[in-house]
Amino acid sequence: MTPRFPRLPHALRPLRLPLGSPLQLVLLACSFALAGYAGVRLFAGDWFGVALWFVGAALLHDLVLLPLYAAADRAALRAAGRAGRRAWVAYVRVPAVLSGLLLLVWFPLIAGQVDRRRYRLTTGLSPDGFLARWLLITAVLFGGSALVLVVRLRRAAKHRPPAVH
Structure with a gap:
């Protein structure tokens, strides 16, 4: 019979990082390296214009596009809900x-x-x-x-x- 040890409280358990398989880690490292390389190449030319474009795109998406397609999705859900579909x-x-x-x-x-x-x-x-x-x-x-x-x-x-x- 194996002795049963009491489980430690959650705060005292050792920290386990949720790491994937070695292949997943290699692919993740490669994607970060590729993104970093693309970022360096992208910002090498007109860094201010690129940064301005990113900020403008984020603002356009968050302030204009997101409310538009969220409203369209709600309208579709409401109409389909009324029809039972x-x-x-x-x-x-x-x-x-x-x-x-x-x-x-x-x-x-x-x-x-x-x-x-x-x-x-x-x-x-x-x-x-x-x-x-x-x-x-x-x-x-x-x-x-x-x-x-x-x-x-x-x-x-x-x-x-x-x-x-």
């Missing part, structure tokens, strides 16, 4: 977030606010067609989400026992 909101959220992220990243090209000559010389590509491609990707995202919803609803209907009359 609250679980369906996720099938709108995912494509909306992905489409919004693409719009945020590629906004100058989608809106056509780019110097065409400079863009063509830099990339070798035409800046035309970004709006049409973004709209197509958005349609595919929402269509795929609707397809997944229909498949799951049909599968759930097949496994549901018949209603008792």
Whole structure:
């Protein structure tokens, strides 16, 4: 029979750091090194302009965009809740977030606010067609989400026992 020792109070237990596997630690160290390298390269040119851009982007997101998409999400939840389909909101959220992220990243090209000559010389590509491609990707995202919803609803209907009359 092994002797049982009383458990120490939480405050007296030795501190255990929640470290992951060695591979996770190496990947984390590499990502920090890459982020540090990118930061040094980014700030090497116009550090004030980059810092101003980061602050402006954070303020724009926190003061304008976050309240807008939080209000849109609440409105979608409220409307779906009234219809008794609250679980369906996720099938709108995912494509909306992905489409919004693409719009945020590629906004100058989608809106056509780019110097065409400079863009063509830099990339070798035409800046035309970004709006049409973004709209197509958005349609595919929402269509795929609707397809997944229909498949799951049909599968759930097949496994549901018949209603008792």
